[in-house]
Structures are given as C-alpha cells and as structure tokens.
Amino acid sequence: MSSLSTALEPQVTARGAGARPSLFRLTGVELRKMVDTRAGSWLLAAIVLLTIATVVARPFIDGSDSSLRGSFVDASQVAQTFLPIVGILLVTSEWSQRTALITFALVPQRARVLTAKLNAGVVLAAAAWVVILAITAVGTAFAGGDEHGATWSLPGWLIGQSALYLAVLMLGGIGLGAALQSPAPAIVLYFLLPLGFAALGAIPALDGLARWLDGTQTLEPLVNERMGAADWAHAGTTLAVWMALPVLVGLWRITHSEVN
Amino acid sequence: MIESQNLTKRFGGRTVVDDVSFLVEPGTVTGFLGANGAGKTTTLRMLAGLSEPDGGQAIVLGGRYRDLPNPGRRVGVLLDASAQHAGRRGREALAVSAQLMGVDQERVDILLDLVGLDRSAARKRVRNYSLGMRQRLGIAHALLGDPGALILDEPANGLDPPGMRWMRELLRDFADRGGTVLLSSHLLNEVELLADRLVIIDLGRIVAAGSHAELLAGSGTLVRAEDDQALRRALEAGGLPVRAASEGGFVVDAEPGRVGRAALAAGVAVSQLGPAGSAGLEQLFFDLTAGAGNGGGPNPVEANS
Numbered sequence: 001m002s003s004l005s006t007a008l009e010p011q012v013t014a015r016g017a018g019a020r021p022s023l024f025r026l027t028g029v030e031l032r033k034m035v036d037t038r039a040g041s042w043l044l045a046a047i048v049l050l051t052i053a054t055v056v057a058r059p060f061i062d063g064s065d066s067s068l069r070g071s072f073v074d075a076s077q078v079a080q081t082f083l084p085i086v087g088i089l090l091v092t093s094e095w096s097q098r099t100a101l102i103t104f105a106l107v108p109q110r111a112r113v114l115t116a117k118l119n120a121g122v123v124l125a126a127a128a129w130v131v132i133l134a135i136t137a138v139g140t141a142f143a144g145g146d147e148h149g150a151t152w153s154l155p156g157w158l159i160g161q162s163a164l165y166l167a168v169l170m171l172g173g174i175g176l177g178a179a180l181q182s183p184a185p186a187i188v189l190y191f192l193l194p195l196g197f198a199a200l201g202a203i204p205a206l207d208g209l210a211r212w213l214d215g216t217q218t219l220e221p222l223v224n225e226r227m228g229a230a231d232w233a234h235a236g237t238t239l240a241v242w243m244a245l246p247v248l249v250g251l252w253r254i255t256h257s258e259v260n
Numbered sequence: 261m262i263e264s265q266n267l268t269k270r271f272g273g274r275t276v277v278d279d280v281s282f283l284v285e286p287g288t289v290t291g292f293l294g295a296n297g298a299g300k301t302t303t304l305r306m307l308a309g310l311s312e313p314d315g316g317q318a319i320v321l322g323g324r325y326r327d328l329p330n331p332g333r334r335v336g337v338l339l340d341a342s343a344q345h346a347g348r349r350g351r352e353a354l355a356v357s358a359q360l361m362g363v364d365q366e367r368v369d370i371l372l373d374l375v376g377l378d379r380s381a382a383r384k385r386v387r388n389y390s391l392g393m394r395q396r397l398g399i400a401h402a403l404l405g406d407p408g409a410l411i412l413d414e415p416a417n418g419l420d421p422p423g424m425r426w427m428r429e430l431l432r433d434f435a436d437r438g439g440t441v442l443l444s445s446h447l448l449n450e451v452e453l454l455a456d457r458l459v460i461i462d463l464g465r466i467v468a469a470g471s472h473a474e475l476l477a478g479s480g481t482l483v484r485a486e487d488d489q490a491l492r493r494a495l496e497a498g499g500l501p502v503r504a505a506s507e508g509g510f511v512v513d514a515e516p517g518r519v520g521r522a523a524l525a526a527g528v529a530v531s532q533l534g535p536a537g538s539a540g541l542e543q544l545f546f547d548l549t550a551g552a553g554n555g556g557g558p559n560p561v562e563a564n565s
C-alpha cells in the first residue's frame with residue numbers, strides 16, 4: 001500500500017515541479033496525440049496501405065515508367081490528399097472531443113499549444129515523406145529497372161520541394177482546423193476548396209485570380225518542376241492566404257475564446 | 261490555498277457569477293453547492309484559468325493559475341469527466357498528460373490502481389466507459405501531477421454509493437495530508453459528510469458560507485408532535501415562523517427553548533424537540549437555492565431524497 005499512499009501525498013511544497021514544459025516536449029505530446037486515437041491510427045495506417053497499393057499497382061497502368069521518381073511522385077499523392085486530415089483532427093478534436101479543457105488547463109499559454117501542433121505537423125510530414133520514399137524505393141527495386149540508369153535518380157529540387165509541399169499541406173490542415181475548430185466543416189472545406197477553384201478558374205475573368213490563389217495550380221509545380229521566381233511568388237501568395245491566414249485566425253480564436 | 265476574490269462573469273449581458281468571494285485553506289475540503297446553472301462551473305473555470313473573469317481575481321497557490329509554470333503539478337483540475345477523447349484508451353489518456361507534465365509513466369499505473377480501473381478497463385477506449393469510470397479516470401488525471409490542491413466539478417456525478425464513499429475517503433485523506441480541496445455538487449448529501457466548509461451559491465451569488473456546524477446553528481429547531489396541526493397553531497400563536505420539514509414536523513427559526521415554551525403555552529405534547537441538524541441544513545439549502553427555477557426539473561433536495 002505504500003505506493004498508493006505516496007500517490008496521494010499532496011505536494012504542499014513544489015518539489016522540482018516548477019519547470020515549464022518545453023516546446024520540444026509539447027511537440028512530442030502533440031505527435032503522440034496524432035497517432036494514439038482510433039481515428040488517427042486508422043487514418044495513418046490507411047495512408048501507408050494506400051501508398052503501398054499505389055506503388056504495387058503502378059506497373060500495371062499503361063504509360064507509367066518504372067523509375068523511382070515517377071513512382072515517388074505518384075505515391076506521394078495519397079499522403080498529400082489525406083495527411084492534412086490528421087492535422088485537421090489534431091486541432092478540431094480538442095473541441096469536438098472537448099479535450100481542450102484538459103489541454104489548456106495543463107498549458108494555459110494556448111499559443112504554445114498551437115505552436116506545438118504546427119511543429120508536430122511538420123515532423124509528421126517529414127516522417128511520412130521518409131516512409132513514402134522508403135516504400136517507393138522498395139517498389140522500384142522489385143520492379144527492376146531499364147538499362148538507362150535513370151531508374152534511381154531523384155533530382156535535388158524534387159527532394160526539397162516535395163518535402164516542403166507535404167509540410168505546407170499539413171500546416172494548412174492544422175490552420176484550417178484551428179480557424180474552424182470543428183472537424184466536419186474543416187474536412188469538407190478542405191476537399192471542396194480545390195473543386196471550387198477549378199470551377200471558378202473556368203470563368204475567364206477569374207482565371208488571373210486563380211493563378212495566385214488556387215493551390216491546385218500554384219502548389220502542384222512543387223512536385224512537377226524546379227520552381228522559378230514567378231512560381232514561388234504564386235505559391236507564396238497561396239500559402240499566405242490558405243495557410244498563414246487560417247493559422248492567425250485560429251490563433252486569435254484559441255487565445256480569445258472561452259473553453260467549453 | 262484557493263481564493264475567489266469578488267469573481268464576476270457576464271455572458272451576453274447576464275451576470276452568471278456575481279461578486280463571488282471565498283477562501284479554501286490547505287488541509288480542508290470545501291463543498292461548493294448550488295443548483296444546476298447557479299454559477300458553480302463558471303466560477304471553477306475562472307479559478308483554473310480557462311475563463312477570463314469580467315471582475316475580481318482568482319488566486320491559486322498565491323498567484324494566477326495561468327502563471328503557474330507547470331500547473332498540472334500544482335493543481336489537479338477535473339472540470340468535466342466526459343471531456344476525454346472517446347477514441348483514446350483510458351491508460352493512454354493519462355499517459356499523454358503524464359508526458360506533458362513530466363511525470364514518470366509508472367505513476368500512471370499507480371493511479372489506475374488507486375482509482376480502481378483494472379488492466380482491462382485501462383485498455384478500453386474511453387467511448388466504452390460508463391460515467392462512473394470516466395469520473396474515476398478524471399480523478400486519476402487530477403491526481404496525476406502529484407498536486408497540492410484539487411479543483412473538482414461534480415466529481416461524484418455518476419458514481420454509485422460505494423464509489424461515492426470511496427471518493428469521500430480519498431479526498432478526506434488528501435486534505436488530511438495537507439491538501440486543498442474544492443469540489444462542487446448540486447446535491448447536499450454528496451458533500452455534507454465530507455466538506456469542512458460549505459459555500460452555497462444561487463443565481464451567481466453566494467447565499468451562505470461556513471462550516472457544517474455554523475450553517476447548522478442557523479438552521480433552526482426541529483419539532484414534532486402527535487398532533488401536527490395543533491403544534492402549528494401553537495407555534496404561530498407564539499409568533500414563531502414555521503416551515504414544514506420534509507419528514508414530518510416543523511423547522512422553526514428559533515432556539516429549542518422558545519419553541520418548547522410556545523408548545524407548552526398551548527398545551528401541545530411535543531414528541532421531538534431539538535436542533536434541526538441535517539434536516540434543517542437540507543431545508544436551508546433548498547430554501548437558499550429555490551430561486552434557481554430554471555429548467556423545471558426536480559429540485560435538488562427532492563431529486564435525491
């Protein structure tokens with residue numbers, strides 16, 4: 001019973017408990033929260049399985065090459081589509097599952113929680129990027145190559161830009177979740193926005209606007225070509241509007257709202 | 261030490277907490293009593309830094325809650341046992357917070373033992389928990405950081421009678437070791453056996469506060485007679501205010517001596533005469549909180565009698 005009674009010993013004087021949790025520790029906690037729920041673990045498992053399925057199915061699709069680069073770009077689309085939902089859920093579940101009551105009681109500096117979530121999103125995106133590369137490398141090895149030596153080449157710009165693409169999509173998901181604080185609207189909007197832009201882009205007068213703000217146009221070059229100055233300007237504008245703005249709106253709402 | 265200094269909170273022009281002041285001293289348990297909607301939860305949320313007061317100050321361990329560097333290690337907070345991720349396993353819910361607070365992971369298992377959640381319960385996802393299990397998990401969570409003070413909102417809600425008794429003993433023990441406990445309830449009998457002090461709130465205002473004995477002293481005299489109607493006439497003739505007690509007889513706002521003399525003067529044989537005690541406290545609580553007529557549900561006393 002000694003362990004039970006010491007478990008109850010009230011800490012009348014704070015012994016060694018004064019230290020504020022570091023941002024590193026908070027980031028680790030948020031990473032854990034992305035994978036330790038049923039929704040989170042199933043979503044991540046589904047992303048891995050679909051990525052593998054894409055790599056396996058590719059050789060049977062007409063016109064696809066057997067290069068690592070082609071396989072990597074194709075297989076990345078699974079995570080690019082679904083990984084941001086993990087980010088959306090990481091933020092919105094605090095409200096839909098009401099864990100914000102616990103989170104913000106333990107970390108009253110709410111901006112630090114959002115910062116930790118954004119950090120965790122980048123770490124998860126980086127981890128996903130490594131996993132995708134590993135899966136496609138294994139797939140490429142099994143497929144065997146042609147004799148031209150291009151099979152295993154991966155251009156430097158693609159390595160950097162594809163990792164950046166996944167990271168900004170993830171941050172966009174977290175930002176959207178923080179701004180809306182509710183999973184269903186955030187997920188619906190996340191899938192509808194590109195469709196809406198495709199529709200708007202069909203209107204000639206709005207085409208110019210879409211070239212700056214439509215992520216499907218401005219961000220896709222990140223994985224298709226080495227970006228030029230104009231491309232970066234377009235992508236940067238899109239990210240300012242669809243990533244930075246929601247993060248700021250979310251930050252304002254989180255720090256100014258009552259937690260229920 | 262937990263101190264509410266003139267705390268005031270308004271939502272959309274309605275004052276839900278109005279100039280609420282009380283003090284919870286180390287080594288004591290304070291019961292924060294009131295009907296649903298009386299302002300208990302809002303007050304506790306302000307104390308835990310989750311809600312910004314419109315007036316007054318919430319002082320926890322000498323300062324503002326949000327200025328505590330690692331608050332979970334100083335103050336255990338349970339505001340809503342249902343506020344846990346339904347898709348997370350019980351043990352994991354504690355383990356995540358232990359990681360956050362920098363508490364050893366082995367303490368998670370010690371606390372699961374302490375609150376009576378066995379291995380199989382700890383492996384279940386929270387969505388499969390009963391309200392009683394959620395309360396146990398919530399109490400384990402509040403104690404996880406080895407705090408010196410506890411702020412618990414309706415912790416007995418959903419516990420069965422043995423569970424309630426277990427919690428009483430746990431919190432009594434915690435306070436006896438020097439801990440500070442503030443817990444709320446809408447049911448008097450949940451807290452009157454446990455609390456050293458009671459603070460009663462109604463419509464956002466403190467209507468009574470004091471120790472059990474202090475409140476009882478003001479709760480009047482319980483008197484019974486074989487002929488209740490004759491007794492009533494006798495007491496009214498003596499100019500004494502009479503209220504029917506819930507289990508027969510009357511609660512009178514006067515000392516037993518005056519009540520006895522009034523009965524004697526009218527020649528009524530009294531079968532019981534003495535301090536109203538618990539019956540009086542229940543009556544007092546009901547009277548004090550009768551103003552909260554929102555929702556139309558059963559009143560808090562009858563709901564549990």
